[in-house]
Amino acid sequence: MSNIIEIKKLRKVYGDGVELVALDDVDLTIEEGEVLAIVGPSGSGKSTLLNMIGLLDTPSGGEIWLKGQNITKASPKERARLRNKELGFIFQYHHLLPEFTAVENVMMPLLIAGMDKKEARHRAITLLEEVGLGDRLNNRPNQLSGGQNQRVAVARALAGHPSIVIGDEPTGNLDSKSSDMIYELLRKLNREMNQTFILVTHDMDMAEKTDRILRLVDGRIVCEMRREGDEFVSRDICRAD
Amino acid sequence: MRLTYDLGCLIHHEVIPLFELFVAKKHLVSRRRQTLLVVGAVALAVAITILFRSLINGFETTLNEIIFQFVPHVTVLPEGSESYIHLYKTLIETIWEIPGVMAVSPALSTTASFAHDDHVENVVLRGVVPYELNMISKIGIDYMVAGDLDSIQNGRRVALDQGLADELEVNLGDTVQVSFPDARTMSLVVSGIFDTGGFSTNYAYVSMETARDFLGEGNVVTDVQIKLEDIYQADEVASELEARGYNAESWQSQSGIVETIESRRFTNTLIMLLVIVIASFGIANIMNLLVLEKTREIGMMMAMGAAPKSVRKIFLIESGILGLAGGLGGCLIGYLIASYVNSLAIAISSGPSFSVILTFIVDPWDILAFPLITLLLSVVAGVYPAHQASKLDPVIALRG
Numbered sequence: 001m002s003n004i005i006e007i008k009k010l011r012k013v014y015g016d017g018v019e020l021v022a023l024d025d026v027d028l029t030i031e032e033g034e035v036l037a038i039v040g041p042s043g044s045g046k047s048t049l050l051n052m053i054g055l056l057d058t059p060s061g062g063e064i065w066l067k068g069q070n071i072t073k074a075s076p077k078e079r080a081r082l083r084n085k086e087l088g089f090i091f092q093y094h095h096l097l098p099e100f101t102a103v104e105n106v107m108m109p110l111l112i113a114g115m116d117k118k119e120a121r122h123r124a125i126t127l128l129e130e131v132g133l134g135d136r137l138n139n140r141p142n143q144l145s146g147g148q149n150q151r152v153a154v155a156r157a158l159a160g161h162p163s164i165v166i167g168d169e170p171t172g173n174l175d176s177k178s179s180d181m182i183y184e185l186l187r188k189l190n191r192e193m194n195q196t197f198i199l200v201t202h203d204m205d206m207a208e209k210t211d212r213i214l215r216l217v218d219g220r221i222v223c224e225m226r227r228e229g230d231e232f233v234s235r236d237i238c239r240a241d
Numbered sequence: 242m243r244l245t246y247d248l249g250c251l252i253h254h255e256v257i258p259l260f261e262l263f264v265a266k267k268h269l270v271s272r273r274r275q276t277l278l279v280v281g282a283v284a285l286a287v288a289i290t291i292l293f294r295s296l297i298n299g300f301e302t303t304l305n306e307i308i309f310q311f312v313p314h315v316t317v318l319p320e321g322s323e324s325y326i327h328l329y330k331t332l333i334e335t336i337w338e339i340p341g342v343m344a345v346s347p348a349l350s351t352t353a354s355f356a357h358d359d360h361v362e363n364v365v366l367r368g369v370v371p372y373e374l375n376m377i378s379k380i381g382i383d384y385m386v387a388g389d390l391d392s393i394q395n396g397r398r399v400a401l402d403q404g405l406a407d408e409l410e411v412n413l414g415d416t417v418q419v420s421f422p423d424a425r426t427m428s429l430v431v432s433g434i435f436d437t438g439g440f441s442t443n444y445a446y447v448s449m450e451t452a453r454d455f456l457g458e459g460n461v462v463t464d465v466q467i468k469l470e471d472i473y474q475a476d477e478v479a480s481e482l483e484a485r486g487y488n489a490e491s492w493q494s495q496s497g498i499v500e501t502i503e504s505r506r507f508t509n510t511l512i513m514l515l516v517i518v519i520a521s522f523g524i525a526n527i528m529n530l531l532v533l534e535k536t537r538e539i540g541m542m543m544a545m546g547a548a549p550k551s552v553r554k555i556f557l558i559e560s561g562i563l564g565l566a567g568g569l570g571g572c573l574i575g576y577l578i579a580s581y582v583n584s585l586a587i588a589i590s591s592g593p594s595f596s597v598i599l600t601f602i603v604d605p606w607d608i609l610a611f612p613l614i615t616l617l618l619s620v621v622a623g624v625y626p627a628h629q630a631s632k633l634d635p636v637i638a639l640r641g
Contacts, residue, residue: 051636054544056543056544056635056636056639057636076548076549077548077549077550080543080546080547080548080549080551081546081548082546083543083544083545083546084545084546084547085546087546089541089544089545091541091639095537095538095540095541095544095639096541097264097267097538097541097542098271098538099267099268099270099271100267104263104267108260108542108545109545109546111259111260111263112260112542112545112546112547112551113546114259114260117259117263156545160546
């Protein structure tokens, strides 16, 4: 398998005056088709790392390579294009556009990409059927439950066939039943389409279902565990903290 | 096939961006009340401006019609310090040689005191030939309320204005005493009363002979009035007469009313435009609120790959639509009100034989210009909020 993401000595420092180091020389390689969980306490830099990978934020130092291309200093326009083409986002809060129906929300990344409206609609309907919302196509977010909205968000994240799907606490607002459903959905899509999933989560049950778990503390990866069969094996020394 | 695809791309992404239009339209429709409110404000400002301008147009047209019924197009006056034009027959022949001359009416005009019982009034007394006067101002044809104008040819008779008759309390057949220093006092019988609704106040007409007797003058006149086929030829005719050594004035140089109307129209249009500008900048306010309200969603659109340029376009399109809708709506409202009022044919009367119909004349250029003006203004108003939206950092925007 080839490396889809390579991160070299990535740094992010916030604030002027009192500096806050959010990411401290992080090195990370993510393989294509991998399902990766990033865990760690609040403020450990999980979301910052995710925003860097998602090209939403720019690093203070180090390099990010996406599919063999150094995108560290890409222009805002190029980053927007890459986000649209290569990345799908699922956030803790669904962030659906409230005026638009489920199907219109799923169409959005496709319309941004310049796809024909009819074609986009067709693809959006297929995706919504796949996430089990075939009968909710024309409902707006306020007419859907939390779990349903999050499933629409999943469909939207997958609409443009992204190579990487990023989830920032994608099930953080859901009960355990909806949460399991979302995870199973993601896993199924991963198996079918070999998409790479990078999930930030507090939920250790979910993390333990992934292929690899990274533990971040104070902007450093302190522990990396890789699945081998049903067991997680720690590769590096996992510092007790 | 390839060509049509490319053409489709051009339409969707360059001229009318599909995604941006899709979002903009949805924002406007889902915020129906705010949209209607701001469109309504712009429409109202535009409608009022259009109505005002068409009222001025109507007023001007009516006024021109009136002016050209009573006011001569060119007037020849005595030279310099002279009181009279002596060789006026030659002058009249010269005038008739000019192409486009429709009527020529010489007059011997003076001020006189009219007295009846205890009433005394200062009057402009003009000695005229009724037939010639009628060619200039149709007083004897359209504006007589009693008697007739031709009767002044029969000796010591006078036709006078209704207002003047009221002041003097005279009726047809009454006798007025006419006097003036250095003039021969005489009695004149009222043989005609006319009413032009204020355009001939204090005017009285007598025959040329009566006027000459009164002044004790010979074959002279004080002015010669000319009517032309084309009123805008007046300046040309006046200068031609000037070149031949006469003192001639065109209606343009005499009547300040045209300038007054024009400057009125200009200053008022300026004020109205300011109102439109203010209404259009209501759009800026709405847009600012919208950007604040939609911050998270803008962040999400950016995460989905919407470029800053796209985000900017969304808000520019929205304000543009608001402005254009306001402009078009205003034109429609203005036009409908104007048509309705015109259909009522409201008469504004001033005197029994004289009334003006309240008329709005909507200038077609206004219908074209105002939607363009409001479109332009609203896009300008949208520039700042749209720029703010496009500058949002998606990470911060998503946090809300």
